[in-house]
Amino acid sequence: MAPAPAMPPPERPARSPWHWLTTVTDMFAFPLRTSHYVELVNPLWSTHKLQARVEAVWDETRDARTVTLRPGLNWRGHRAGQHVRVGVPVEGKHYTRTYTISSPPERDDGCFTITVKAIDGGRISHHIVRNLKVGDYLPVGLPQGDFYLPDAQPVLPLFITAGSGITPAMSMLRSLIAQQRLPDTVHLHYAPHRFDVVFGKELEQLAAKHERYNLLMQFTRDIDEVPDAAQAGAGYFSAAQLAASCPDWREREVYACGPPALLAALTEHFEEAGRGAHLHIERFRAEFARVPVDAVGGRVRFAKSSAEVEADSNTSLLRVAEDAGMNPPHGCRMGICHTCNTTLLSGCVRDLRNGAVINEVGATVQTCVCAAAGDCELDL
């Protein structure tokens, strides 16, 4: 009896005529791809990377801006509430940030929008809000994320948002309205002042036009009064406030997006009430690790080798890896040949040549001249 194959043969991806065509034209462009030359004519036609053209910029408030982007050929539609990774060059360096798409998928001009708020000390968000120009091209990823309304069962949504956390809710609301199936909705939004509310006008118009959309705004600071200890925090989320503004919160699916403090308070409250499964949260992702004040080395994790060792702050990570029995790629051992380049997955390392701290997720690390500064994780 012939032994049954242990595994079915791997399925080949479908070979479309388009694939055959580009295989042939790529031979003209070797070692590049045809797309590298098509890009010269129109960056949106390239298929080796996905770019988007800035079509319009619109200032929502004094520090928030909506950017309309026209994505290239390989774009696929998003679901309301999903986010997208956007590459932004600032001072020559390429940074990647994640922003929620604020336009509904029903928009039919092939564009989508992101709405960005300039955060304190945030170089990238400041660049987008202050310097981005119409006609700029930005590399973008595909829409991602599981923070969206279910297709199938109708739900009674309760949106709890704060600051720029309004964006996914806005996309969902616009989408529901465009589909003409807006259910009975409560929206609790927090902002410092009335004039800080991103999409403030549009929200108020929606509330006036659609009976089933109940908007409740909470302003956490009062412009006329000097905040005192008793008042500070009065506007923020509390169980009593929720019960007062949305008495039937136990029957609703909650979609929340905002700063970590709000999300923590919400999680605690809903867990206590046994409604944890009905709370859906979208977090702003931390792109930087905190720099330890007095870094004296730390635990180094090598993700691919799944090894974890203690390292001091003076031994190069290459040496640390070798002492742990690994043989990572390396060359000159003095920082000139870049053979040892790897990616920082989390945490913090220090460049031994100039003491510069590298703490951005995804940054390139030269292991032969960098040492641990606190705990870190490398793609080795």
Place this chain on the structure above:
Amino acid sequence: MTTAKLPVNLTDAQIAELGRELDAIREEVMASRGERDRKYILRLIKTQRSMAVLGRIIIYLSLFLLPAWGHALAGWWPCLLVMGVGTLMLGLAKILENMEIAHNVLHGQWDWMKDPEVQSNTWEWDTMSPSDRWMQSHNVVHHTWTNVVGKDLDVGYGIMRVTPLQKWHPMYLFQSLYFVLLMLFFEEGVALHEQAIDDHLKGKKTLREVLPTLKHIGRKVRGQVIKDYVMWPGAALLVAVPLSFVVPQSPWLVFALVAGANFIANIIRNIWTFTIIFCGHFPAGSHNFTVEQVEGETRAHWYLRQMLGSCNIRGGRLFHILSGNLSHQIEHHLYPDMCSNRYPEVAPRVKALAARYGIPYNEGSLARQFGTTTWKIFRLSFPGGGTDPGSRQPA
């Protein structure tokens, strides 16, 4: 004392101070990189790709001037003239790609931008040598062991005697011939200039062990050959076949013309890159070293060795760009991962530093540097040839 090992009148403390000054220049320039530099490289890449396509299109267009068309402009001279323009443009595009773009990208000079399109670990260049193999033999071996006889494969590339420190062998009698052949077929030479092949020829590794590397190189060579000698001429052939019923012209001649133009573009690139690269470490006055001389050297000593072993070429802005700024070979060897458009501004500072410490700064015109290189190759094909400056003891 380690000082006595290098031919300069400097104490260890002075060399350490030199190292600190060179580090300071490096830190200053590295910290000032920004939008201007990004614009430079992105614009250059765009220009280079446009030139490559345009050159190939002009070569195609020249075929409409073949005498068989019989129109007023048709004739061999106009046809070959236009084809020559296209060929030159394609050759220049290949030069720009190999020198100012790929060589420098592969050094990691542009990794700081974190642009996923311009990264040393993903860039593949328009030459027969695969990027990763070249990075091993160049970035690691050559830049770490610069001009150390027996360690740096680029000292004579394994076929030539470029310093009296190398022992003479009858094989070197014909090195003037290798010199010319390598100039014409530099691209192929670089692909074969490979530690694995060297190891196999010296019997250190069996054929089976080096086979994966050879296959890897073979795939790259195949891609290059198919592009220049099958696809582009082949597309012209496909159009020429139906046209040959109307225009009395052999389609095979059309194929041969396009393939020939591509071949000449590759040769133009080969001669130019060869000329610039041979002016880097071989002109009169450059120093070579023995393994004993570099034992236990510090970073400052390494800096000093780079200054003694590298040679600059004078020229204008366009010349520097076409040479991939390897005309600033000294600065490139001091700071191999500094983006190349900054070498011109660093050069006067390094030169002043060299003057202050009394270190020779080897700089000359292209004619001087290439002339003395050619003479040296000829002279050293025979035994003797004096002593290498690098082996002299300080006065």
